[in-house]
Structure formats: C-alpha cells, structure tokens
Amino acid sequence: xxxxxxxxxxxxxxxxxxxxxxxxxxxxxxxxxxxxxxxxxxxxxxxxxxxxxxxxxxxxxxxxxxxxxxxxxxxxxxxxxxxxxxxxxxxxxxxxxxxxxxxxxxxxxxxxxxxxxxxxxxxxxxxxxxxxxxxxxxxxxxxxxxxxxxxxxxxxxxxxxxxxxxxxxxxxxxxxxxxxxxxxxxxxxxxxxxxxxxxxxxxxxxxxxxxxxxxxxxxxxxxxxxxx
Amino acid sequence: xxxxxxxxxxxxxxxxxxxxxxxxxxxxxxxxxxxxxxxxxxxxxxxxxxxxxxxxxxxxxxxxxxxxxxxxxxxxxxxxxxxxxxxxxxxxxxxxxxxxxxxxxxxxxxxxxxxxxxxxxxxxxxxxxxxxxxxxxxxxxxxxxxxxxxxxxxxxxxxxxxxxxxxxxxxxxxxxxxxxxxxxxxxxxxxxxxxxxxxxxxxxxxxxxxxxxxxxxxxxxxxxxxxx
Numbered sequence: 001x002x003x004x005x006x007x008x009x010x011x012x013x014x015x016x017x018x019x020x021x022x023x024x025x026x027x028x029x030x031x032x033x034x035x036x037x038x039x040x041x042x043x044x045x046x047x048x049x050x051x052x053x054x055x056x057x058x059x060x061x062x063x064x065x066x067x068x069x070x071x072x073x074x075x076x077x078x079x080x081x082x083x084x085x086x087x088x089x090x091x092x093x094x095x096x097x098x099x100x101x102x103x104x105x106x107x108x109x110x111x112x113x114x115x116x117x118x119x120x121x122x123x124x125x126x127x128x129x130x131x132x133x134x135x136x137x138x139x140x141x142x143x144x145x146x147x148x149x150x151x152x153x154x155x156x157x158x159x160x161x162x163x164x165x166x167x168x169x170x171x172x173x174x175x176x177x178x179x180x181x182x183x184x185x186x187x188x189x190x191x192x193x194x195x196x197x198x199x200x201x202x203x204x205x206x207x208x209x210x211x212x213x214x215x216x217x218x219x220x221x222x223x224x225x226x227x228x
Numbered sequence: 229x230x231x232x233x234x235x236x237x238x239x240x241x242x243x244x245x246x247x248x249x250x251x252x253x254x255x256x257x258x259x260x261x262x263x264x265x266x267x268x269x270x271x272x273x274x275x276x277x278x279x280x281x282x283x284x285x286x287x288x289x290x291x292x293x294x295x296x297x298x299x300x301x302x303x304x305x306x307x308x309x310x311x312x313x314x315x316x317x318x319x320x321x322x323x324x325x326x327x328x329x330x331x332x333x334x335x336x337x338x339x340x341x342x343x344x345x346x347x348x349x350x351x352x353x354x355x356x357x358x359x360x361x362x363x364x365x366x367x368x369x370x371x372x373x374x375x376x377x378x379x380x381x382x383x384x385x386x387x388x389x390x391x392x393x394x395x396x397x398x399x400x401x402x403x404x405x406x407x408x409x410x411x412x413x414x415x416x417x418x419x420x421x422x423x424x425x426x427x428x429x430x431x432x433x434x435x436x437x438x439x440x441x442x443x444x445x446x447x448x449x450x451x452x453x454x455x456x
Contacts, residue, residue, distance in 0.1 A: 012273070012274075081433050096328035097325075175432040175435065181333050196246070196334060200422075201317070201405055204404075206309045208378050209310030212310075
C-alpha cells in the first residue's frame with residue numbers, strides 16, 4: 001500500500017457532497033468562480049456552519065471574505081467521492097427505467113459508464129441500449145468479472161428486485177443501487193442504497209397542500225394563492 | 229374558510245417525512261406494529277432526537293417505553309404530506325423515463341395518478357403509457373385545466389427541460405418535479421424540485437473508493453475487503 005486509508009467522513013456529510021457537487025457544476029456552467037459558504041448553504045438548503053464543517057472534511061476551508069474557489073472545490077469533492085475515475089456499472093433490467101438510466105446524461109457524464117445491461121426477457125436480449133448490447137441475466141457474473149464491476153443498479157419491477165439483488169451479490173458486486181420500490185435482503189457487507197422516485201413528489205405534495213389551505217375552499221380551482 | 233391554514237413545518241423536516249413514510253410502509257408490510265424513535269432514527273439514518281422533533285410537528289409524541297404506533301404514524305405522515313388524497317399529475321416527455329415514471333408503482337400507488345403524458349414526437353403521440361394516451365405537447369394547458377393538475381413532471385432530455393418548464397408554467401402548474409439534468413429558470417412562486425438520479429450512485433462510489441483504499445493496490449481485482 002502506498003497511501004494510508006482515507007479518513008472516514010460521517011454518513012450524513014457524504015450524503016450532502018453530491019448535492020454540493022451538483023450545485024457547483026451548475027455554477028461552473030454559469031461562469032461563477034467564487035462562492036461563500038452562505039451562498040452554497042442557501043442553494044443546498046442547509047445552514048452555513050454545516051457547509052463549512054462538511055467541506056472541512058475535505059481539508060478545505062475557504063478564504064474569509066472571498067469564499068471558495070468553485071472549480072477547485074468541485075475538483076476536491078469529485079476526488080473525495082471517487083469520481084475522478086469512471087466506475088463501470090451494470091444494470092439489471094432493460095425495461096423503460098433501465099433504458100432511461102443507461103441513456104441518462106447525469107450518470108454517464110459524471111463518473112460512471114454502463115458496461116452491461118441484462119434482462120430475462122428474450123425480446124430485449126440483443127437490442128442495444130445506451131450503446132450497450134442487452135445480454136441474458138445468466139451472463140451477469142461473467143460480465144461483472146470481465147469488466148471489473150463493483151456497482152450494480154436494479155431497474156427491475158418490484159417483484160423481481162430481490163432476485164436481481166441475489167444475482168448481483170453472487171456476481172461479487174458489493175454496492176447496489178435499488179430503483180425498485182421493494183425492500184431487499186442482502187448479506188452483511190453489501191452496501192444497498194435505495195432511490196425512491198416518489199420522494200420528491202411527496203415533498204411537492206406537501207407544499208401544494210399548504211397552498212390549497214391558504215386559498216381556502218372557495219378557491220379550489222385556482223392554482224395561485226389568493227391574497228385577501 | 230373553515231380551517232385555519234396549517235402551521236408550516238421546517239423544510240428539512242418536510243424532506244425527511246417521505247423517508248419515514250417509506251420506512252413505515254415497509255414495516256407495515258412486515259407486520260410490525262410499534263416502533264421506537266431510536267429504531268426509526270437508525271433506519272432513516274438520522275438521530276433519534278431529530279426524529280422525535282420532526283414527528284412532534286405532526287402533533288405526535290409516541291409513548292415512553294412503547295414508541296409509536298406504526299399504522300397511525302403512517303396515517304399521520306400521509307395526511308401531513310397531503311397524500312390522503314390522490315394528486316393528478318402530468319408528465320412532459322414520453323420517452324423511456326416518462327414511460328418508466330408512468331408505470332412506477334412507487335408513484336401510482338402512493339398518492340399520485342398520472343392524468344396526462346405529452347410529447348412532441350409524432351411517433352409517440354397516440355401510444356398508451358401506464359394506461360394514459362400520449363398527447364401532443366400543445367395540448368398540455370387543456371389537459372392541465374380540464375383535469376385540475378397542479379403538479380407536473382419533466383422527463384425530457386436536458387436540452388428540452390427549460391421549454392417543458394415554461395409550458396408547464398403557462399398551463400398554470402405551480403409545482404414541478406424535474407428529472408432532467410438541467411437548471412431551470414421559473415417565475416417566483418413556482419416550486420421546482422430536482423431529482424438527480426446519479427446522486428445515490430455518487431454516494432455508493434464514495435464507499436466503494438473507501439473499500440479500494442482499505443484493500444490496497446495489489447488487491448485491485450477483488451470486490452470484498454481483505455482482512456490482514
């Protein structure tokens with residue numbers, strides 16, 4: 001070993017780094033070169049002290065009165081998240097969601113490349129999705145090993161998600177991103193994260209309900225708050 | 229007005245309610261009837277004091293030594309998020325992502341129903357997706373008004389997202405969920421939330437990188453940590 005193992009960052013802070021990363025990417029696109037912790041905090045919806053603490057784990061502290069260099073901070077977060085390399089990823093499920101993910105610029109342009117897509121549906125096998133030929137689910141292990149895959153995505157319908165997880169684990173994959181609305185049982189040591197596509201929709205629903213309450217009953221058809 | 233406007237819950241707490249909701253739904257499925265704030269906190273990845281505080285906004289405090297009634301808490305969170313009704317939703321973009329969302333059980337079974345899908349691609353118009361016939365993007369306003377839609381989903385490729393947002397705003401829709409990896413400019417008062425499908429993948433990448441560091445260089449091909 002040449003490097004000592006990196007220090008661990010608290011889980012909640014790790015979860016915020018991709019949010020900062022997305023904001024910084026947008027800022028770079030807009031030509032912004034400096035940002036204060038207060039500005040970054042507001043864009044991320046957290047408080048400024050937390051932003052400064054989170055970024056201090058990267059060994060970066062900003063400059064008083066100037067803030068952070070956007071490009072350099074972006075680089076540091078990418079490096080910390082392991083996104084200065086591109087991870088080979090395999091997708092289980094070549095339906096609409098699997099196809100959407102394989103073609104999603106937000107994934108393929110930001111630290112990941114899809115090296116395999118598998119399905120059990122014979123009609124899908126052999127088709128090309130996101131530049132990759134769909135192969136049979138039985139080939140999962142062979143693809144994972146030949147391509148050195150350590151991250152798998154489950155994009156199957158819910159009833160097939162557990163089976164997909166077991167196949168990924170058998171193939172030696174230790175990190176699983178689950179898009180199926182299903183609870184997975186996996187061996188200890190396998191890292192599963194779940195994406196709930198409805199979560200943000202439920203947050204919107206809360207605010208829409210608040211607007212309805214403000215409007216009162218007689219204004220039910222309108223979609224803008226009514227001032228009294 | 230018969231009811232007074234509901235009290236506002238802090239934004240960060242609103243963001244955690246759908247997480248609790250998902251966990252409680254899973255617990256109900258497993259037959260669990262009671263849960264302590266400590267257990268819920270662990271499953272949600274936050275601390276127990278925060279869980280108790282968040283739930284106190286719903287006017288619920290649990291019972292010392294017993295915890296919360298899972299079913300009742302589920303009901304309370306659903307009510308607070310406005311999910312005791314089903315919201316009509318319109319999707320812009322009938323490509324793979326739009327189709328996946330229209331068919332996603334996690335959305336259609338949990339407080340939302342898709343009443344319209346629009347696209348500009350003539351080859352998609354008239355096809356049926358998730359039980360709904362795809363219509364031309366020009367019909368967006370007519371659909372939104374006839375169905376009383378207040379929530380719109382953008383599932384277009386990134387270069388078309390701004391145009392989609394403007395069409396939704398013109399149609400009187402005040403809440404937008406954006407799946408496209410693009411920054412949107414909308415008028416004040418329009419609530420936009422962004423779903424970044426790569427965010428959780430970037431968190432997995434962090435932990436995979438930590439594993440690689442623990443393994444050291446010579447073990448690069450393995451996907452399980454090596455104990456010395």
